[in-house]
Amino acid sequence: MPGRNAIEIGLVIYPGTQLAAVLGMTDFLMLADRIAGEQTNRHQAPPLRVSHWQMRDGEHIPVRVFDTAPGVEGPPDVLILPPRLGPPIEAHEAAPFVGWLRERHSTGTALGSICTGAFLLGETGLLSGRCITTHWTFEEAFQARFPEARMDAARLLIDDGDIITAGGAMAWTDLVLKLIDRHLGPVVMMETARRLLVDPPGREQSYYSVFAPRLNHGDGAILKVQHWLQATGARDIDLATLAMQAGLEERTLLRRFQKATGLTTTEYCQRLRVGKARELLQSSPLTADQVAWEVGYADAGAFRKVFTRIVGLTPAEYRKRFRA
Incomplete structure (x- = not known):
């Protein structure tokens, strides 16, 4: 079972979240972890820990409501904001998550969004000067609401190290494969895509490692x-x-x-x-x-x-x- 040295990827369930994306990413990540364990170089790749985070009655910040390594403490390495069914989240709905996301980012957690999840990410104020993407139909609305960010809706996936964003609602497949590539390597990523009959992202069909900055060092x-x-x-x-x-x-x-x-x-x-x-x-x-x-x-x-x-x-x- 994944333990303290695992790479934890957390999926945030906020009002209106597309649960199909949450469950789909969970399946991808758990399969990738199993594939890495099957390989002889398992010692070269840490295990993956998958968690779901949600607000609960009586809590002031989101808590883990699903966890493949229950009882192990520590902040997640990555937090992903899935797509939202319906219109983008409003500021008052986002408010309970904003301070928590900012705190997690300040201590080394990378943040990601998919499609309209970018609006929750935008509410954190962390996108000033950053190049990000969302679904092209929301481009104007996003730019009007968060003019400090640099929107490039022509791109499907933008990896800026500690901030990673994906375009349309089904781009969760591209983002999750990107995370698998980053943390378990391109061989595991390609095998995960092959077993699930999913086309891997074009940028990730590489024999060369992608730079993933070490952010969880605590300094x-x-x-x-x-x-x-x-x-x-x-x-x-x-x-x-x-x-x-x-x-x-x-x-x-x-x-x-x-x-x-x-x-x-x-x-x-x-x-x-x-x-x-x-x-x-x-x-x-x-x-x-x-x-x-x-x-x-x-x-x-x-x-x-x-x-x-x-x-x-x-x-x-x-x-x-x-x-x-």
């Missing part, structure tokens, strides 16, 4: 820097700026950052930039030089070297293989 100052880098695309990586964001001395920042994330600040920022570049190479018409500039590299040659070292393919090879 609040470093987590603040990580959220800032994610929101700004790691375009300003001057050490003095990072230290100011953390409220730490530069040497202290460097030491604590590597201890918390397992990477130096330079390595971490390179992986964030390359992650953005991969999405642009897959989904945009920009040239490789334009992509380099877009993700913060003034020197296109340096960008190609970093990209090739991290991904294992040149930008041109990557685009040819994985262009959506």
Whole structure:
């Protein structure tokens, strides 16, 4: 049974939630965990823990109402807001969830939404400057309600590390496969899709790992820097700026950052930039030089070297293989 070291993916049941999506994602995740357990490399992938969160009478915040590892304490690694049947959630309906979601995010939990679940995510105020997606029919309503967010409803799935959003109501299949890829690897993801006869997301048909930032390390100052880098695309990586964001001395920042994330600040920022570049190479018409500039590299040659070292393919090879 999954225990304390498991990766917990929580599904939030709020007013009007499409329960078919909740149950479907639960089935996908539990099957993926079983597939990972069948493989000889189980020691390389932690078990998955699946939970459902809901408000109950007498409670002020959502609590686990379903759990594959009952009795094990600790915050979830990911919380997903499923689609909502009917119109998007109103602010007064969202209010009981907002503070809890913000608190969870501030302590390292990644947040995700599907279709109209983006409106609940928007109520948290965490989407300022973030690129997100929802169903195209709600694009105008979302932009009017949350103008600080950058809406791109042309895209089915946008993974921004600590924030991940999916478009239409059935895009829960894409999002859940993305999470399986992130936490159990592409082999388990592809096998899960194969057994359930579901087409895997085009961007995920890769032999190369997707960067999943370590967010549950418990160092609040470093987590603040990580959220800032994610929101700004790691375009300003001057050490003095990072230290100011953390409220730490530069040497202290460097030491604590590597201890918390397992990477130096330079390595971490390179992986964030390359992650953005991969999405642009897959989904945009920009040239490789334009992509380099877009993700913060003034020197296109340096960008190609970093990209090739991290991904294992040149930008041109990557685009040819994985262009959506």
